[in-house]
Amino acid sequence: MTFTIYGIPNCGSVKKARAWFEEQGRDYTFHDFKKQGLDAATVDTWLRRVDWSVLVNRKGTTWRQLDAATQAGVHDAASARALMLAHPSVVKRPVVVKGQAVVVGVNPEAWSSVK
Structure with missing residues (x-):
């Protein structure tokens, strides 16, 4: 089973993750x-393994562009799920998945420990 890296190609964190995986072979x-x-199934899987507050990037451009009411409406897993499906760019990147493991953000130590 291989890793899947979720993100957008021009994101600096995603570039770091992809470079690390390539360097490590x-x-x-x-x-x-x-x-x-x-898709909803993917987001649901992540939410079963990682807290919603880790998945929502409140420091990114997409979050900052949301109106205050939308931001205030994100207060639990269900509201975070709806936001991530409507605005995938609000997901903290990268999300690295292999089997049951889900690692959010740049974390080579955690990636190394996933078998």
Whole structure:
């Protein structure tokens, strides 16, 4: 089973992740949110393994462009799920998945520990 890296190709964090996997000689598949979208089943899987507050990037451009009411409406897993499906770019990147493991953000130590 190979890793899947979810993100957008021009994101600096995604570039770092892809470079690390290539340097380590680890196989991965890249899932581009912009071209391939993000489906509910994938988001639901992430939410079973990672807290919603980790998945929502409150520091990114997409979040800052949302109106205050939308931002305030994100207060639990269900509201975060709806936001991520409507605006995939609000997901903290990269999301790296292999089997049951889901690692959010640039974390080579965690990636190394996934077998």
